Amino acid sequence: MSMIKVSNLSFAYDGSYDNIFENVSFQMDTNWKLGFTGRNGRGKTTFLHLLLGKYEYSGTISANVSFDYFPFHVEHKEYNTIDIVEEICPDYEQWQLLRELSLLKVSDDVLYRPFETLSNGEQTKVLLAALFLKENSFLLIDEPTNHLDLHARKLVSDYLNGKSGFILVSHDRAFLDNCVDHVLAINKTNIEVQKGNFSDWWENKQRQDHFELAENDKLKKDIKRLSEAANRTSNWSHEVEKTKNGTRNSGSKVDKGYIGHKAAKMMKRSKSLEHRQQSAIEEKSQLLKNVESSESLKISQLAYHKHQLVELDRVSIHYGGKTACRDVSFTIEQGDRIALTGPNGSGKSSLLKLICGEDIPYSGVLRIGSQLKISYVSQDTSHLQGDLSDFARMSGIDESLFKSILRKLDFSRLQFEKDIASFSGGQKKKVLIAKSLCERVHLHVWDEPLNFVDIISRMQIEELLLEHAPTILFVEHDSEFCKHIATKTIGLR
Structure with missing residues (x-):
């Protein structure tokens, strides 16, 4: 067991003013089956490329393992499939390859056909088999489910469930639930790691979102109440201060010292309320940072004149x-x-x-x-x-x-x-x-x-x-x- 430690990672593409990552820190165990989730454009594939050393970044990524990335780039698709596997993993043992193909329900005769003649599903399975021939590597698997049919997705998910030591990017909930034991999530403002499958993470996220939304509503009401109280107290202190230069209704002289003291107390109370209001506003600003915007969409389909x-x-x-x-x-x-x-x-x-x-x-x-x-x-x-x-x-x-x-x-x-x-x-x-x-x-x-x-x-x-x-x-x-x-x-x- 070893750890991959990410500390104060920041990264932006050349010419871009917006950082994809900014001072993020977390760590991962190389024995985990890690599902990687986050909205499009948040940097999932970018992070995998950072692990591979493709880009310069600030901060540190420390690991005692090498990384391998799926999908592999296949330059000569006209080559026989076995030649493609040998390019990816030159030191493989034949029995190991046949074992992986058997687990993926792929007939070994595909090895002697040109790679380009294989279906998309067969190509994906062969490349996954080649990936898991790699030893002492932490595997970065980027969206293997695209173009796989339902049966093939279940089969590949079961295959990955029997493995460990990988990050898996997938947007298929059932697929993730079946084969991961931790989730790495890119949120709006941070990256977090949680134990469990995707459904566990989603349930925790919804619970946290609901809590923050409820706290946000409560704080909004507090801020409104404190603001109104501060305005009232400030107005009272100004009105009291004005009476220092006037007379009482009875015609006697006003006690300016008493009135000044009373006005000062009201002003102090007003400042206290203002300070509490500002604290509430600052507390509110800490909420909702990772609550995803998921507003409902609208569609207006035309009605057809026949059923x-x-x-x-x-x-x-x-x-x-x-x-x-x-x-x-x-x-x-x-x-x-x-x-x-x-x-x-x-x-x-x-x-x-x-x-x-x-x-x-x-x-x-x-x-x-x-x-x-x-x-x-x-x-x-x-x-x-x-x-x-x-x-x-x-x-x-x-x-x-x-x-x-x-x-x-x-x-x-x-x-x-x-x-x-x-x-x-x-x-x-x-x-x-x-x-x-x-x-x-x-x-x-x-x-x-x-x-x-x-x-x-x-x-x-x-x-x-x-x-x-x-x-x-x-x-x-x-x-x-x-x-x-x-x-x-x-x-x-």
């Missing part, structure tokens, strides 16, 4: 002599929230694109309602670039509403000034989701919208869909999201 929007009857999709999916039948009716599930390669994305009007070869019957308006969120964010205002204008959406939604999804105003191309993967996804929410349509079609999106934002989007009940067809591998949202599930084989 049924889309119908598929024995639809099969064909690509270059291959069949992506076969004999798919279902309907989309107003108010449906349909989760389209199935393993990778079962044709889910192809079906979504077909419904959205792409020219995809198919057989069977597809009926799409006349003048049906659809908003589509694709998996791909690589095309996003330029200014947010220009993006809103080119997309034909209300810029103020668009930016308001992004603000609620934890975008800072400073973020609005940056090129979209420089955004994190999660921030780019939020741009596409916010755009979709601004579009006046009858049906939302979302293809893996939550890849890279942080957990708190996922919960906000869940609340939105439950509150406003739009008609939506979606593909998503986050089991918690599907469980909470879907009114129907269509499974592809």
Whole structure:
């Protein structure tokens, strides 16, 4: 057992005025299974790169272990998979590799196929197997769940549950709960480490947030009461002071010494109340530092003139002599929230694109309602670039509403000034989701919208869909999201 100690860490990217980390200190045990969470853009991947020594920083990071990072960069994807593994871990033993692949339910024949011919799920599993061939390393695992289907996520989560000595960045709540024993959280103003899984951490955070909000309300009332009392006492002292130069109602001379003493006592009381008020204000400023803004979002979907929007009857999709999916039948009716599930390669994305009007070869019957308006969120964010205002204008959406939604999804105003191309993967996804929410349509079609999106934002989007009940067809591998949202599930084989 050894410790990784972080002391007074501060870091900002070159040319940036805002620090990503500022004087943060904590420590981690190298035997822990550590889940790493925090909102998009808070610096999770940046911190992993700091551990790897990629950037200069102030403060200290001390560790008696080396670090290895997942996902590995694979330069020659045309090479056989076994050659890729040898590049990553030259000293591995064959039996060790076969053991790891067996745990991940990957057939060893993939080793003798070109890496580029493997599915996304197979590639992820092979690279994870290679990662755990590393000995005496603390492993930095950055979002391994993206593009893994539900079955593969459960399998990889069970695999990691049998390991130790890693930091895992993931936004999948069920995945984290199954395989971590500590949580490292980047909050708004600090980094904290807690024992337990994600649900334990979230419960503690909600309890702390509720306590601080209650204390904040109480202090606001105290400040108002103290402020009113101080103003009254100050006014009384001034009124009493004025009588020193006047006469009593009876006509006798006033006792200036007595009145001056009384005025001084009232002024002293006023100063005391003012001091207590200032203390209360300072105490209030210590609260709410890490309470996340998770305001509810708004959506206004158009009503369609018919109950049924889309119908598929024995639809099969064909690509270059291959069949992506076969004999798919279902309907989309107003108010449906349909989760389209199935393993990778079962044709889910192809079906979504077909419904959205792409020219995809198919057989069977597809009926799409006349003048049906659809908003589509694709998996791909690589095309996003330029200014947010220009993006809103080119997309034909209300810029103020668009930016308001992004603000609620934890975008800072400073973020609005940056090129979209420089955004994190999660921030780019939020741009596409916010755009979709601004579009006046009858049906939302979302293809893996939550890849890279942080957990708190996922919960906000869940609340939105439950509150406003739009008609939506979606593909998503986050089991918690599907469980909470879907009114129907269509499974592809």
